[in-house]
Amino acid sequence: MSKVKKIVKNIRVDADKCNGCRGCEIACSAFHAEPKYSSVNPARSRIRVLTNRLKDIWLPVFAGEYTPTECAGRDIYTIDGKEYEECAFCRAACPSRDMFKEPDSGLPLRCDMCEGEDEPLCVKWCLTNVLVYEEREVWVEEETEEMKQEELHVGLESLADKYGRDKLMDAVARMNAKD
Amino acid sequence: MRYAEIGYYLEIDLATGNIEKVESDPELTELYLGGLGTSVKQHWDRVPPEVKPFDDENLLIFSTGLLNGTPAFSANRTVVSFVSPQSELLAYPMMGGFWSAELKHAGYDKVIFSNKSPDWVYIWINNDKVEIRDARHFKGKGSLEVQDLIREELNEPNAQVAAIGLAGENRCFTASIEQSRSSSSRLGGGAIMGDKKIKAVAVRGSKDVHLARGAEFMELMEEVKKYINFRNSNPIPGVMTILSGIGSPQEMLHTDEKWHTEGFAWGNARKRRKNFWTEEIEKAWTGTQNTAIKRFISCYNCPQQCGALIDYPGVPRYMMKCFSKLTYGMAAYVDNLEFGFKIVQRAQEYGVDAFSTPQILAFAVELKDAGILTDKDFEGCPPDEDKEGRFVWLLDRLVNREGIGDILADGTYWAAKRIGNGAEEFAHNNIKKHEQLPIKLGMLDPLYYLMYATNEKISITQIEGNWPQAPFPKREQREQFVKEWPQVPDERFKEWLLEWEPRGEKSIPHYPPPPMASEIVDWMEMIHNIDDALGLCAGMASFCLKPPYHINNLPQLVSAATGMDVDRDELKRKVNRSRNLHRAFNNCRGMTRADEKPPEDHWRHRFPELEEELLSTYYAFKGWNHDGIPTRERLHELDLDYVADELEKRGILKDVQG
Numbered sequence: 001m002s003k004v005k006k007i008v009k010n011i012r013v014d015a016d017k018c019n020g021c022r023g024c025e026i027a028c029s030a031f032h033a034e035p036k037y038s039s040v041n042p043a044r045s046r047i048r049v050l051t052n053r054l055k056d057i058w059l060p061v062f063a064g065e066y067t068p069t070e071c072a073g074r075d076i077y078t079i080d081g082k083e084y085e086e087c088a089f090c091r092a093a094c095p096s097r098d099m100f101k102e103p104d105s106g107l108p109l110r111c112d113m114c115e116g117e118d119e120p121l122c123v124k125w126c127l128t129n130v131l132v133y134e135e136r137e138v139w140v141e142e143e144t145e146e147m148k149q150e151e152l153h154v155g156l157e158s159l160a161d162k163y164g165r166d167k168l169m170d171a172v173a174r175m176n177a178k179d
Numbered sequence: 180m181r182y183a184e185i186g187y188y189l190e191i192d193l194a195t196g197n198i199e200k201v202e203s204d205p206e207l208t209e210l211y212l213g214g215l216g217t218s219v220k221q222h223w224d225r226v227p228p229e230v231k232p233f234d235d236e237n238l239l240i241f242s243t244g245l246l247n248g249t250p251a252f253s254a255n256r257t258v259v260s261f262v263s264p265q266s267e268l269l270a271y272p273m274m275g276g277f278w279s280a281e282l283k284h285a286g287y288d289k290v291i292f293s294n295k296s297p298d299w300v301y302i303w304i305n306n307d308k309v310e311i312r313d314a315r316h317f318k319g320k321g322s323l324e325v326q327d328l329i330r331e332e333l334n335e336p337n338a339q340v341a342a343i344g345l346a347g348e349n350r351c352f353t354a355s356i357e358q359s360r361s362s363s364s365r366l367g368g369g370a371i372m373g374d375k376k377i378k379a380v381a382v383r384g385s386k387d388v389h390l391a392r393g394a395e396f397m398e399l400m401e402e403v404k405k406y407i408n409f410r411n412s413n414p415i416p417g418v419m420t421i422l423s424g425i426g427s428p429q430e431m432l433h434t435d436e437k438w439h440t441e442g443f444a445w446g447n448a449r450k451r452r453k454n455f456w457t458e459e460i461e462k463a464w465t466g467t468q469n470t471a472i473k474r475f476i477s478c479y480n481c482p483q484q485c486g487a488l489i490d491y492p493g494v495p496r497y498m499m500k501c502f503s504k505l506t507y508g509m510a511a512y513v514d515n516l517e518f519g520f521k522i523v524q525r526a527q528e529y530g531v532d533a534f535s536t537p538q539i540l541a542f543a544v545e546l547k548d549a550g551i552l553t554d555k556d557f558e559g560c561p562p563d564e565d566k567e568g569r570f571v572w573l574l575d576r577l578v579n580r581e582g583i584g585d586i587l588a589d590g591t592y593w594a595a596k597r598i599g600n601g602a603e604e605f606a607h608n609n610i611k612k613h614e615q616l617p618i619k620l621g622m623l624d625p626l627y628y629l630m631y632a633t634n635e636k637i638s639i640t641q642i643e644g645n646w647p648q649a650p651f652p653k654r655e656q657r658e659q660f661v662k663e664w665p666q667v668p669d670e671r672f673k674e675w676l677l678e679w680e681p682r683g684e685k686s687i688p689h690y691p692p693p694p695m696a697s698e699i700v701d702w703m704e705m706i707h708n709i710d711d712a713l714g715l716c717a718g719m720a721s722f723c724l725k726p727p728y729h730i731n732n733l734p735q736l737v738s739a740a741t742g743m744d745v746d747r748d749e750l751k752r753k754v755n756r757s758r759n760l761h762r763a764f765n766n767c768r769g770m771t772r773a774d775e776k777p778p779e780d781h782w783r784h785r786f787p788e789l790e791e792e793l794l795s796t797y798y799a800f801k802g803w804n805h806d807g808i809p810t811r812e813r814l815h816e817l818d819l820d821y822v823a824d825e826l827e828k829r830g831i832l833k834d835v836q837g
Contacts, residue, residue: 019477019484021275026250026480030393037393040250052336053359054327054496056473056488069512102557125250127407127482172505 018058022062024122063100064091066108182391183740195295212712213245216757217591227768232264244714248283248388253719255479263366275360275478295374314378321528322357351588360498364532372641391742426483427718432457447541448617449610494813497571503533510537623688631777650679693796708754
């Protein structure tokens with residue numbers, strides 16, 4: 001399999017600088033609104049600032065992969081005197097919490113690094129420099145049809161988990177009928 | 180589709196438990212914008228002048244501003260409005276924090292409380308589901324403590340909670356409403372909340388706030404962002420550190436307190452200590468502050484960090500902002516800063532205003548020294564030399580309304596009346612029955628005279644702002660200042676500032692002369708009123724020098740957010756309309772020219788004739804008659820004929836010709 005050079009986009013998070021304003025959530029949700037910037041809703045944001053003000057916890061976390069099942073992780077981490085649940089650092093949209101799911105449909109959200117923009121919008125609108133955008137070059141396997149197929153499979157599986165396979169099939173059938 | 184605003188109010192009748200989601204009339208937004216403006220209209224329509232503060236009919240309104248929940252930086256104010264138990268006028272203390280955006284996302288612009296609950300309750304607003312819940316088990320809990328207890332009970336860590344402490348429960352006239360790192364403090368909103376037996380209002384929302392022209396709005400915000408970055412790296416030269424930046428005064432960041440400790444008065448707003456700020460004090464105080472501050476924090480969607488998480492040894496954690504670190508210490512004549520960090524935690528859990536409360540305690544100490552209050556009133560109090568212990572003891576009595584505390588809990592004006600025997604002389608720092616900042620100066624300042632005397636806010640920090648507090652000594656400094664001053668409503672303001680001298684003919688009290696002073700004050704209060712309607716933090720618009728938001732960019736932002744096409748004149752007209760309605764509301768409650776005066780000892784050098792001329796000129800400029808009542812002509816211009824009719828019907832507006 002051939003390898004190609006790819007730019008990996010990365011956001012460095014300096015949580016110690018976070019003042020807890022949640023401007024990143026606002027910018028993210030506005031950018032991803034349809035049409036773009038037509039609405040704001042932090043509940044739809046693909047970045048969330050986990051907050052416990054008196055415990056001095058302000059932790060920006062990005063939405064990652066969807067998972068249909070809960071993991072077993074229930075450990076408690078103490079870092080610099082502050083207690084975090086293991087879930088705090090997890091990017092997954094999973095059944096154990098509401099985070100990273102569309103509030104209306106419950107469908108999973110995932111950070112797309114604001115594809116097409118110079119930098120992700122959360123980075124752009126964070127004036128306290130908590131979020132710093134980085135790009136680095138890596139060699140990766142060239143994306144194949146199989147990989148695209150795999151991505152489609154993951155998406156369909158999340159819909160099937162949420163609505164059941166029958167309803168999904170019905171929906172596909174209706175779409176076919178419309179076409 | 181409604182833009183920027185939601186278009187729904189939540190009406191809660193506490194007596195019957197009836198909860199209704201009521202669509203608001205879009206025309207009210209056209210007329211009064213939102214926030215304070217549309218709340219004033221509710222009070223005018225529904226609270227007649229006969230209603231007393233603790234009557235069932237006194238409405239308590241928690242309002243968002245028009246731009247809360249949009250991407251506008253620092254649009255996070257919640258405007259709480261009610262007839263104040265202290266001033267008996269319409270008060271509107273605001274809080275920052277996180278509550279108002281959450282309410283918008285829950286689907287409401289305002290929560291309007293009427294009547295009283297038979298027992299302690301808290302309100303849980305979770306999108307469309309709204310509950311009045313039992314709060315009897317939270318009675319007596321601290322205002323900060325109970326916020327976390329409610330989040331736990333609801334199993335909703337993201338709920339934003341506004342709550343009262345003991346002071347509110349006991350209807351103390353300076354009781355505040357606390358929320359996250361912010362509080363709605365002045366004029367006793369906490370007492371009204373307590374009177375209605377609402378311990379807290381918790382809210383969680385996950386709905387959209389829509390923008391009419393979002394892409395255009397974001398482009399405008401790009402410019403605001405650039406200016407914020409510019410101002411944060413370019414403090415204004417030639418002014419006190421505290422005045423050089425943007426945001427609320429950066430009291431958590433700056434440790435240089437020469438200005439407050441030497442410029443403001445100590446005790447019961449009595450004495451300036453002009454050589455207080457020695458090297459030794461500076462070293463000790465800086466050390467204390469650096470020990471106390473765990474982290475700088477902001478309100479919702481704000482890049483500034485005006486607040487801090489306080490983690491002082493031996494004191495439960497809490498959050499602090501602004502001048503409160505000094506108010507108790509200065510009032511108690513305590514020369515260390517530790518006392519400030521300790522007592523504020525206690526006071527905040529009790530839920531009291533950190534500006535007026537220390538003055539009440541200092542007033543009590545003075546009355547004892549003067550023999551008006553007796554040893555019996557102070558039975559159990561630590562000895563006089565323990566100034567810190569004495570203040571804590573008095574604070575405890577006040578919030579519990581125990582013994583002398585029951586009288587003090589009504590504030591200095593009402594307490595003095597009840598105590599009698601000459602106590603009135605000691606309630607010397609009030610305007611419209613409300614304690615003012617402890618500032619005692621030499622020469623009358625015409626701008627401050629007007630702002631203090633006339634504003635509906637009754638609190639100078641919410642009136643002053645865009646115009647410098649004092650003239651720059653040198654012409655070159657003034658030229659430098661006006662060179663980049665995009666905030667002015669008109670170029671002539673720059674000329675006026677250039678002419679303003681520290682001494683001589685063109686200095687205070689005669690400069691700026693009354694017509695010019697009226698225009699400058701009108702500009703500053705207009706910007707404050709716009710902030711109060713939009714829910715913007717005053718620290719980013721009306722309360723600081725060269726702020727990011729101003730009259731030359733706000734109309735475009737409002738237009739893009741709401742879809743209403745609003746230019747400068749129209750924006751000004753809208754807030755003028757609500758200001759005049761507010762004034763008329765207060766006029767109906769008896770407020771007249773006689774009430775519009777700063778404390779007698781505010782300045783040593785007073786000029787009664789000039790002051791009269793200032794007031795008359797300003798009234799005429801505003802379109803008010805000699806008594807400070809809006810004329811029919813003015814009200815007609817503002818589409819407020821119904822207000823003129825009411826004022827005439829009540830015999831308040833006698834000059835029907837205007």
